[in-house]
Amino acid sequence: MAFINPKKKEVQAKIVYYGPGRGGKTTNLEYIYKRFKNRIKTDMVVIKTHGDRTLFFDFLPFDVGKINGYDIKIQLYTVPGQLKYDATRQLVLRGADGVVFVADSLTVRREKNILSLKNLQKNLTANNKNIFTIPLVLQYNKRDLEKQGIPILSLETLEKDLNSQLKVPSIEASALAGTNVALTLKNIISLTVSSLKKELT
Amino acid sequence: MSYTFGPEQLDGIEEVLQNDLMNLGVHSVVLIDTAGNIITHLDNGEMGHDIYSLAALAAGNFGAMSSMAKMIGEKEFSLLFHKGIKENLHFSKVSTDFLLVTIFGNEVSLGFLRLKVAEAIEKIDKILEPSLA
Numbered sequence: 580m581a582f583i584n585p586k587k588k589e590v591q592a593k594i595v596y597y598g599p600g601r602g603g604k605t606t607n608l609e610y611i612y613k614r615f616k617n618r619i620k621t622d623m624v625v626i627k628t629h630g631d632r633t634l635f636f637d638f639l640p641f642d643v644g645k646i647n648g649y650d651i652k653i654q655l656y657t658v659p660g661q662l663k664y665d666a667t668r669q670l671v672l673r674g675a676d677g678v679v680f681v682a683d684s685l686t687v688r689r690e691k692n693i694l695s696l697k698n699l700q701k702n703l704t705a706n707n708k709n710i711f712t713i714p715l716v717l718q719y720n721k722r723d724l725e726k727q728g729i730p731i732l733s734l735e736t737l738e739k740d741l742n743s744q745l746k747v748p749s750i751e752a753s754a755l756a757g758t759n760v761a762l763t764l765k766n767i768i769s770l771t772v773s774s775l776k777k778e779l780t
Numbered sequence: 781m782s783y784t785f786g787p788e789q790l791d792g793i794e795e796v797l798q799n800d801l802m803n804l805g806v807h808s809v810v811l812i813d814t815a816g817n818i819i820t821h822l823d824n825g826e827m828g829h830d831i832y833s834l835a836a837l838a839a840g841n842f843g844a845m846s847s848m849a850k851m852i853g854e855k856e857f858s859l860l861f862h863k864g865i866k867e868n869l870h871f872s873k874v875s876t877d878f879l880l881v882t883i884f885g886n887e888v889s890l891g892f893l894r895l896k897v898a899e900a901i902e903k904i905d906k907i908l909e910p911s912l913a
């Protein structure tokens with residue numbers, strides 16, 4: 580839940596990157612960190628295992644600028660995608676104002692995407708939030724793999740599997756190449772901020 | 781969805797933290813919520829900590845400790861203390877959804893700090909009460 584500070588004229592909101600293990604959540608944040616270094620005054624916080632998997636979360640503060648005279652500060656988090664870290668995922672999701680679901684386009688990850696989205700729904704419910712009302716963007720990541728001849732899921736399949744009920748914005752991306760990473764971020768920030776805007780007077 | 785506190789409440793909290801903790805000689809004190817948002821932050825100007833990252837880690841750490849407490853049948857650990865060589869960290873729960881993080885050096889005794897933190901929290905509770913009902 581965002582915090583509005585009327586004294587400092589500042590809003591802090593939390594956006595969480597969710598999705599199956601190895602889907603590219605951390606890679607999204609790493610790209611944002613590199614690309615927007617001028618706006619990010621601090622180091623990215625990463626809590627990883629030996630093998631580069633996220634153990635707890637990644638964290639990156641991101642200044643959006645002013646809206647209605649308020650400084651908007653967005654805190655970007657990633658969750659650990661591996662199944663066994665569900666307790667941690669639930670913790671990181673606490674107080675989220677917006678979610679980016681990073682789906683893995685690899686054909687072999689089809690089932691993992693579906694399970695992870697169900698898991699998101701469950702953990703949002705546990706946090707008294709609703710997957711149908713929280714600002715949410717789907718990112719279909721790793722689209723670059725097609726060029727290397729690696730089988731990936733078609734957009735129709737991904738839409739059918741993940742977005743047939745939600746009907747939220749979905750974006751094709753390659754976090755590794757940086758394609759549409761900024762666009763994804765822009766979409767989720769604008770959804771999140773407009774859901775808060777009416778509370779800023 | 782969002783929440784807010786009035787300027788008078790924020791001023792009141794700042795005053796309590798200044799009088800009860802900063803004046804004691806602690807280096808830095810931050811009131812955060814369990815999502816990692818910063819409500820109030822005061823420091824002695826010499827620290828230059830990355831306060832947003834600190835808040836994110838503190839909220840995560842405290843959340844993890846609370847989950848562990850539940851697993852072993854405790855309701856929760858209401859305070860945590862980490863001792864360093866030069867700097868120490870003290871975490872304490874404020875009402876149900878907030879956390880007070882104090883960073884202090886060895887010149888402040890832990891016993892006295894605990895006492896002052898407890899006093900400060902009681903006052904902050906009163907200030908926040910009307911908003912949390």
Ligand SMILES: Nc1nc2c(ncn2[C@@H]2O[C@H](COP(=O)(O)OP(=O)(O)OP(=O)(O)O)[C@@H](O)[C@H]2O)c(=O)[nH]1
Nearest residue numbers: 600601602603604605606633659660721753754755
């Ligand atoms: N080809 C390709 N590889 C990618 C892309 N995005 C991420 N990867 C690779 O996929 C692997 C996993 O990426 P991470 O960003 O660590 O995945 P994660 O979602 O953070 O994984 P967990 O922390 O385990 O939940 C890494 O080797 C990345 O380089 C992409 O768009 N294209």
Ligand SMILES: [Mg+2]
Nearest residue numbers: 604605632633
């Ligand atoms: Mg990761």
